[in-house]
Amino acid sequence: MHVISALADSTAPWPIRAADKGDSGRDNDGDGQVGIATKTRAKPKKPSQFKVLMLNDDYTPMEFVVMVLKRFFHMDLEQATRVMLHVHQKGVGVCGIFPYEIAETKVNQVMDFARQNQHPLQCTLEKA
Ligand code: TYC
Numbered sequence: 001m002h003v004i005s006a007l008a009d010s011t012a013p014w015p016i017r018a019a020d021k022g023d024s025g026r027d028n029d030g031d032g033q034v035g036i037a038t039k040t041r042a043k044p045k046k047p048s049q050f051k052v053l054m055l056n057d058d059y060t061p062m063e064f065v066v067m068v069l070k071r072f073f074h075m076d077l078e079q080a081t082r083v084m085l086h087v088h089q090k091g092v093g094v095c096g097i098f099p100y101e102i103a104e105t106k107v108n109q110v111m112d113f114a115r116q117n118q119h120p121l122q123c124t125l126e127k128a
Helices: 062-073 077-090 100-116
Strands: 049-055 092-099 122-127
Touching (some): 062 077
């Protein structure tokens, strides 16, 4: 098969079509393959990371926030207390940084747990 070498020509400001590179779309080497070009990435991209943020509110008890940080983010009492107080004073704080699916699961777990206990605690995601 004729491989289209400029498929990923980063200097071209437009997508390069097979015809632009003299590939007629016909089988040129008799191997029965027509117009298929694949390019594997030499360097696979790292999965992007997301911060899980906790937001302050006036009603959720401090003890509950500490419990959440221990339960879902595996913090010890000291660390959880420090993060809770940071959120209480600054309005927002980072609970941890995770790949997207794990971060999303943590947010859902925290929000479900807060709802079940009738607290307005809010948790969200932000690209790291
Ligand atoms: N501000 C809350 C209070 O005074 C405590 C609190 C801390 C709530 C952190 C939410 O993410 C939070 N009871």
